[in-house]
Amino acid sequence: MIVVILRRAIRTVPVLLGASVLVFASIRLIPGDPALIFAGDHATPELVAQTRRELGLDRPLWAQYAIFLRRAVMGDLGTSTRTGRPVAGELMHRYRMTLLLAGAAIAFSVTVGVPLGIVAAVRRGRGPDKASVAVALLGVSLPTFLLGVLLQLVLAVRLGWFPVAGAQSWQHLVLPAISLGAFPVAHITRLLRTSLLETLGEDYTRTARAKGLPESAVVLRHALKPALIPAVTIVGLQFGAMLGASVFAEAVFTWPGIGRYLVQAIAFRDYPVVQGAVLLLAATYVTANLAVDLVYAWLDPRTR
Amino acid sequence: MAVVAVPPPAPGPASRFWAQVRRDRAGVGGLVLFALVVAGAVAGPAVVPYDPRQPNLLAAFQPPSAAHLLGTDQLGRDLFSRVVAGARASLLGGLGALGVSLALGVPAGLVAGYAGGAWDDLLMGLVEVLMSFPGVLLALLAVAVLGAGQRNVVLAVGLASAPVFARLVRGSALALREQEFVVAARALGATPARVVVRHVLPGCVPPIVVTAVLRLGITIVTVAGLGFLGLGGDPATPEWGAMLSAGAEFLRAAPHIALAPGGAILLTVLSVNLFGDAVADALNPRVRARRG
Numbered sequence: 001m002i003v004v005i006l007r008r009a010i011r012t013v014p015v016l017l018g019a020s021v022l023v024f025a026s027i028r029l030i031p032g033d034p035a036l037i038f039a040g041d042h043a044t045p046e047l048v049a050q051t052r053r054e055l056g057l058d059r060p061l062w063a064q065y066a067i068f069l070r071r072a073v074m075g076d077l078g079t080s081t082r083t084g085r086p087v088a089g090e091l092m093h094r095y096r097m098t099l100l101l102a103g104a105a106i107a108f109s110v111t112v113g114v115p116l117g118i119v120a121a122v123r124r125g126r127g128p129d130k131a132s133v134a135v136a137l138l139g140v141s142l143p144t145f146l147l148g149v150l151l152q153l154v155l156a157v158r159l160g161w162f163p164v165a166g167a168q169s170w171q172h173l174v175l176p177a178i179s180l181g182a183f184p185v186a187h188i189t190r191l192l193r194t195s196l197l198e199t200l201g202e203d204y205t206r207t208a209r210a211k212g213l214p215e216s217a218v219v220l221r222h223a224l225k226p227a228l229i230p231a232v233t234i235v236g237l238q239f240g241a242m243l244g245a246s247v248f249a250e251a252v253f254t255w256p257g258i259g260r261y262l263v264q265a266i267a268f269r270d271y272p273v274v275q276g277a278v279l280l281l282a283a284t285y286v287t288a289n290l291a292v293d294l295v296y297a298w299l300d301p302r303t304r
Numbered sequence: 305m306a307v308v309a310v311p312p313p314a315p316g317p318a319s320r321f322w323a324q325v326r327r328d329r330a331g332v333g334g335l336v337l338f339a340l341v342v343a344g345a346v347a348g349p350a351v352v353p354y355d356p357r358q359p360n361l362l363a364a365f366q367p368p369s370a371a372h373l374l375g376t377d378q379l380g381r382d383l384f385s386r387v388v389a390g391a392r393a394s395l396l397g398g399l400g401a402l403g404v405s406l407a408l409g410v411p412a413g414l415v416a417g418y419a420g421g422a423w424d425d426l427l428m429g430l431v432e433v434l435m436s437f438p439g440v441l442l443a444l445l446a447v448a449v450l451g452a453g454q455r456n457v458v459l460a461v462g463l464a465s466a467p468v469f470a471r472l473v474r475g476s477a478l479a480l481r482e483q484e485f486v487v488a489a490r491a492l493g494a495t496p497a498r499v500v501v502r503h504v505l506p507g508c509v510p511p512i513v514v515t516a517v518l519r520l521g522i523t524i525v526t527v528a529g530l531g532f533l534g535l536g537g538d539p540a541t542p543e544w545g546a547m548l549s550a551g552a553e554f555l556r557a558a559p560h561i562a563l564a565p566g567g568a569i570l571l572t573v574l575s576v577n578l579f580g581d582a583v584a585d586a587l588n589p590r591v592r593a594r595r596g
Contacts, residue, residue: 018433026449141574143525145532145545146566149552153562157555164555244438248529252552263533266448274448278441286436 004297012290017069019282024068027275028061037271040081077276082268087276091258095280097167098257101249102242104173105181106235113185114231117192122219124197132189139186144245148179148252165254176249183245184238191234195227202226229299236292240285324586331582337575341568344391354382356389356542365558374564377547378554383564390542390565393531394572397458397543398524402516404462405469405523410505410512412466413473418481418500428474431467439464443526444535453537457530461523472515476508483507510587517580521573528569544569 030037035052043051052058056067071077077087120132142150155175156164163172199205200223208222209215247259254260258277265273325331349356354372360380368375374383416427434442446460480486481504489499530536531545539546544565551562 014429015432015436018429019436022433022437023445026445029449137574137577141521141577142570143529143573145529146548146569149548149555149562149566152552153555153559157559241438244440244444247440247444247533251533251549262444263535266444267452267534271448274445278437278445278448281441282437285438285441289436 005294008293008297009290012286015286016283019286020069020072020279021065023275023279023282024065027271030271037269038078038081041269043081072276072279077279078272080265080270080273082265082270082273087272090273091261091276091280094256094258094261097255098243098246098250098259099284101173101176101180101246101255101257102239104177105242105246105249106184106239108177108181109184109188109238110235112181113188114192114228116185116189117231118196118219118224120189120193121196121200122215129193132193136186136190139182142182143248144179144183145248145252147182148176148249151175151179152252165252167254167256172253172255176253176255179252180242180246180249184235184242187234187238188231192227192231195230196223199223199227229296232299233292233296236288236295240288240292243281243285243288321586325582328582328585330578331585334575334578334580334582337571338579341391341395341572341575344388345395346392348389348392352382352385352388354385356381356385357540365554365561367558368560375558375560377561378550378558383561386542386547387544387564387568390544390547390568391572393454393536393541393543394524394528394545394569397454397461397527397531398520398576400458401461401465401523401527402520404459405465405519406512406516408463408466409469410473410508412470413475414477414500414504414508416470417474417477418496418504420478420481424474427470431470434464434467435471437464439522440526440529443530447530447535452535454531454541454543457527457536461526461530464526465519465523468515468519469512472511473508476511477504480504480507514584514587517576517583521576521580524576525569525573 027037028034034055035048035057036043038055039048039051056064059067075088077091079085080087080090083090116132116135120129123129152164152175155161162175163169166172196219200219202223205218205223208218213221244259246257247263249255250257250260251263258281262274262277262281264270265277325335358381360376363372363376363380364378366372366376366380372382372384374387377383377386412427412431416424437445442464443457443460446463447456450456450459477500486499486503489503494502528543528545528548531543532549534546534549536543536546539550547565548562548569551558551560551565554561
């Protein structure tokens with residue numbers, strides 16, 4: 001088991017390094033003097049010269065990358081050209097807000113998706129099953145930003161149940177979390193339905209039924225547990241995907257997360273922030289995928 | 305006169321495919337809806353009642369009426385005209401991004417799968433790195449480098465989707481490489497380029513088609529999403545994502561400004577997904593066997 005964990009964890013190191021090379025190289029592809037790009041369009045000549053020294057821009061490219069990587073690992077992501085403050089500090093609070101939003105969205109999608117998937121499998125081919133197909137189709141066809149605007153219109157502007165935008169209280173979290181969590185609901189429902197239909201046909205389920213257990217106990221205690229294993233994978237992968245999709249929910253509800261900050265940084269050509277935010281999100285994504293694999297290995301005795 | 309019964313020609317794979325798709329009622333509905341969107345994209349600017357770019361502040365914020373089927377927006381532009389004209393940007397955007405990802409991903413997958421060795425390691429290493437980013441994030445990074453604007457958004461979304469096709473085609477090419485007809489072509493002295501193009505690539509087409517039709521919904525949504533974020537450039541150009549974002553400012557007073565482009569996005573993506581599922585089912589031998 002420990003070997004499996006170590007082997008899998010070690011495999012993420014080259015991927016993370018590759019991601020850092022990609023981010024480093026992309027920003028260097030922007031036409032113009034990198035010292036100006038990192039110091040900002042309105043920087044004083046002294047600041048430009050200082051930036052040039054700090055980033056080692058007079059040295060070969062690989063040395064510049066080494067400086068970039070060493071500083072990134074130490075938590076130094078440079079200085080925002082817009083605010084003049086360290087990028088790492090600016091990102092941290094917003095990063096936590098994005099994780100909070102993604103966590104709430106996952107909680108929503110599991111709370112809705114798991115029961116829907118169970119009902120669809122147990123009532124296979126009947127009303128609830130067909131309804132779950134429709135919900136799933138709608139879920140994948142309603143992009144986060146559109147669903148967000150619709151929720152805002154109906155539940156906030158018209159009915160006044162939730163605040164329209166902002167992040168002052170837990171009520172502010174509800175609508176962005178639903179708009180971000182709707183897409184995974186569809187995935188979880190369909191996947192759990194399929195895997196539950198499989199385990200409901202297995203021998204151990206028939207045994208449980210044969211010994212006279214009520215159907216609810218057969219489903220919940222015997223068939224559901226193995227069927228949840230593939231769903232765990234989807235939940236983990238969806239959590240990673242949300243780190244990207246959260247940009248849209250944050251834009252609709254002016255949620256002060258890292259995605260909204262990144263889009264603003266792109267608009268203001270604040271490249272140190274772009275670089276830092278992308279790097280942080282990619283690292284989180286890779287780590288989340290690693291965690292999924294490890295949880296999967298732990299849950300599924302066959303891979304142990 | 306003797307009548308000779310001529311057996312009808314056996315249906316080719318293409319007509320069998322269409323017969324299969326036709327049997328899927330939801331798929332046909334999706335196709336009809338999608339055809340409407342395509343018609344709007346093709347004929348759009350020529351048939352719409354008003355100039356979609358011309359502001360008319362005296363007519364701003366009008367609700368839907370006989371003169372303005374979907375009402376007017378905050379600058380008094382006719383929303384019906386803008387929605388129809390916007391089909392072009394959204395559809396071309398989604399298809400263009402799909403084209404970019406195919407143009408990048410398919411050759412990379414063919415080379416990696418057929419040549420193997422160092423090429424495979426290099427290309428798949430790159431794919432793994434690209435896949436270590438959530439797709440949207442990769443597209444955002446590309447827009448940051450290329451600059452905002454509709455053309456760059458399409459390029460960025462295409463780039464972000466390319467790894468999917470590279471990985472898919474590599475798998476198919478790897479399996480086909482050892483097939484007898486490919487080995488035979490090699491033994492007859494065909495150049496690697498010829499073997500790949502004439503013998504390996506055709507075998508990769510069905511999975512490419514399935515993935516591409518299922519992917520189109522995603523590329524349309526992502527292009528519209530980046531437009532929603534304000535990265536699509538010129539705000540006068542009718543584009544559904546940017547229109548939705550502008551309309552979201554006026555939800556209280558004039559919700560129709562957001563609902564018109566929002567409905568267009570939903571119907572388009574729904575139609576693409578319904579049709580895509582039908583195509584995927586028709587090309588999937590397991591589903592075909594179950595139905596046939």
